[in-house]
Amino acid sequence: MGERSVKLPDIGEGIAEAELVEWHVKVGDLVREDDLLATVMTDKASVEIPSPLAGEISWVGAQIGEAVAIGSTLVKLKVAGDDASEPADEAPAKDVAVPSAVAKAEAPDARPAPAARVHPAAIEARPAITSAVRRAPGEKPLASPAIRLKAREAGVDLRQVHGTGPAGRITHEDIDAFLSRGPALLHGRGMSPKTAVTDVKVVGLRRRIAEKMALSKSRIPHITIIEEVNVSPLEDFRASLNKKPAPEHPKLTLLPFLMRAMAKALAEQPALNALYDDAAGIVHQHAGIHIGIATQTPSGLVVPVVKHVEARDLRDCSIELNRLAHRAREGTATREELTGSTITITSLGALGGLATTPVINHPEVAIVGVNKIAVRPVWDGTQFVPCKMMNLSSSFDHRVIDGWDAAVFVQRLKELLENPATIFVDP
Known part of the structure; x- marks a missing residue:
């Protein structure tokens, strides 16, 4: 021995x-x-x-x-x-x-x-x-x-x-x-008081998430704008595109449309597609649009990145988004696929509430939050009509993004999503 x-x-x-x-x-x-x-x-x-x-x-x-x-x-x-x-x-x-x-x-x-x-x-x-x-x-x-x-x-x-x-x-x-x-x-044992206390040490990915969130909230003064969007036309358009699915083309969700709308809006406001090095006092504005997609996995939240959205069409965005989300949840995403974002989307899907206050993915300067779609009565000038409404909750780094510029960006996204054909029309 x-x-x-x-x-x-x-x-x-x-x-x-x-x-x-x-x-x-x-x-x-x-x-x-x-x-x-x-x-x-x-x-x-x-x-x-x-x-x-x-x-x-x-x-x-x-x-x-x-x-x-x-x-x-x-x-x-x-x-x-x-x-x-x-x-x-x-x-x-x-x-x-x-x-x-x-x-x-x-x-x-x-x-x-x-x-x-x-x-x-x-x-x-x-x-x-x-x-x-x-x-x-x-x-x-x-x-x-x-x-x-x-x-x-x-x-x-x-x-x-x-x-x-x-x-x-x-x-x-x-x-x-x-x-x-x-x-x-x-089987249960009926209702009885419970006195046990479980101590869970925060380690690994959970600790890194905690550190990232603490860094973002302690160093970035957030300004959050919440705007409602009538997505009825977009949902009708999406349903028509999904009527003829192909094996190589996954069904389109709302996110690829939002990604393409963001690419168009960011081309008009490049200051929002940026990383802020606050230690050096430099804002790095990126020509390439690399959108991080906050994704829940069994181990915690990770952010795979769809690179060069400005060069991808709607179907390509959908395919890459599905590929990265699958790899993230399976635990096979590479470091390259999990880094390099210049702006982030966070969505709780159907689970989301009316509004959220997204935390910016440091050192980015903006994040767009998607809330759940609900049918609500909307006044069209003569009567109330049922519409599919969704709130966008977007946060910005107020050190480098003024409230006016943030509002212009949100309103541009609203305009594009409410008129989905304009997403695909060159200026």
């Missing part, structure tokens, strides 16, 4: 350190080769670190939320046999592929290790699946974002699900097995 150190490998892109966002093991756990040890995060990229060999965890090197330097010891393993013959500081780190902005949702036990590499006690230590799971009060079930989303959609409480993955991690198969046993475990 000997001890081996597993170091944090070089995860590329010149990264010197990474934030530890999740442990998949604890001291005393028995692991097999390729079992997951931890998940680390750099910028918006999550990386899962596998074990290079089998053994027992004897030491862990950091706490959740701490920065770990590349090459520093992540865990120490008690190993037996041939694995113990190598010096502790020379344990080879597994090659690690850097995924995208959000951790990929794949079952961690889908890579079986060769039988010869498994510590004899590791198999005996695996608990059998039972009809109920007992966890310590406040203990969080281990599961990937995709597993948690699947459980929410199925109405499953993960605290009742037994995990068969490494360190009790819950897999897709565990959810399916739980559901196959029927709703017996889902």
Whole structure:
């Protein structure tokens, strides 16, 4: 029996350190080769670190939320046999592929290790699946974002699900097995007071979102303009275009029309398509229009970027928007696809309220918020008629954008959206 150190490998892109966002093991756990040890995060990229060999965890090197330097010891393993013959500081780190902005949702036990590499006690230590799971009060079930989303959609409480993955991690198969046993475990115990308090450490992507929002609100004096738009003509036009869908052309939503309207309005007001370096006192106005689309994913909010909207037609905007949104939600978007925006759209779709107060994506100077469409009575001069109305909520950096210029931009968007044919007419 000997001890081996597993170091944090070089995860590329010149990264010197990474934030530890999740442990998949604890001291005393028995692991097999390729079992997951931890998940680390750099910028918006999550990386899962596998074990290079089998053994027992004897030491862990950091706490959740701490920065770990590349090459520093992540865990120490008690190993037996041939694995113990190598010096502790020379344990080879597994090659690690850097995924995208959000951790990929794949079952961690889908890579079986060769039988010869498994510590004899590791198999005996695996608990059998039972009809109920007992966890310590406040203990969080281990599961990937995709597993948690699947459980929410199925109405499953993960605290009742037994995990068969490494360190009790819950897999897709565990959810399916739980559901196959029927709703017996889902019954409630009646109404009773609850006194538990769960402490959730803000780490990883959630911490980066918090830092970004705090930076935006603390450094940017926001001015928000809310304007209602009659989108009845636009919705009729969109419905007519969607009557003949093609496999290569996804159905058009409202967003591609808004993107094209923004491209036209920004060509008239380039000061709004800009990044403000407040430290240097310079506003960088961009000729290319790169629109970030705020997208909700299982791990949090990310902003994939549709590049060069000024050079894309309606269908091209729709195709690229769908491609990027899919990659963001699947966790396969690249760093290039998640950076470089010059202005942002945020939309809650049908879930949105009458109005919102969007937070500017620093260091941009403007953001356009889309609220839900609702049929409301509108006075046409002689009578009230039902119209499909939608409010635009747009925020601007008041340090560099005057209220007048912001209002001109919003009114131009309103004019274009209420008269959709003008979006496609050159001046």
